[in-house]
Amino acid sequence: MTDFPADVEAHCRRLAVQHNWSPEAEIAFRATVAWYRSLDESSEHEGLVDEGARWLREAIVVNDETVAIRQIELGSSGAAHCYSWRHLEDDAGGLTDQALDLAEPGL
Template identity: 50%
Template sequence: MAYLRALDESATLRHHFRHADEEGGLWYIEAVPDRGELIVIKQAELTSAGQVHRYSCEHLEDEHGGLTDQAIDPEQDPLEAISAEEFLRVWTR
């Protein structure tokens, strides 16, 4: 948790992505570079029912899911780059 908080507080470059899952939900991701990898520091799921579940160093997991502990690779993972504004619209919803 301290590692994620430090990344969130010190990051100057942030990347934002969206990913659709098999159940019709959309995942919104904020990631920062660290040691050659993109580390997810915030993640929000917008379910097909319209619910939003948010995960970060403040709230790592709950009964619906949790913040990924894996680095992401936009070249390999099925991610769509989005704007910071789009991410924030979902995150603050």
Template identity: 40%
Template sequence: MVDLERIKAETVAYFRALDQNATLRHHFRHADEEGGLWYIEAVPDRGELIVIKQAELTPAGQLHRYNWEHLEDEHSGLTDRSTLKGIRWRPSRPRSSSRCGLGERARQPL
């Protein structure tokens, strides 16, 4: 039987460690076809960039934020590493992503 609580605890611990121990952070933004805006913060781990914070501003003006303290909800969840591939992400300044909740506010539970 799968121990979902253990898996969730290990997932939270992984993303928390990446966030708290990161010495290099990358910020990207993307506008999707529906008019939504995406902002992510990623850190290197084992040769890949791993998304540790994510914010989506929907065309309707709703803000959805995800990080190690809030991995998922009924709308979506923190992306997996494969999402960085196949989408044209543009580099973004950290202050841009902070305005959409990736900064200190993202550390607070929603």
């Protein structure tokens, strides 16, 4: 068990059941959630927006890579999907797991 808030615990458990994760996979996912939480709670953030206004991200630099720690995606339907350590993923998508390339046009 972790010290995650009840809503985060419930979301982690729902994902584990939905995806039929092994105990090891669930432990690894929870470790990822804890890692993003530690980044979010201990760092200064930088806002990034792409020029198409489809994404809004807060990011920090970790080991010379820019890592998104919060992200809002505006879907084609106009619905916004929000991701952070509290809600890493859902059926619509998830927080990017790749470093952001600041040389990419629009960022």
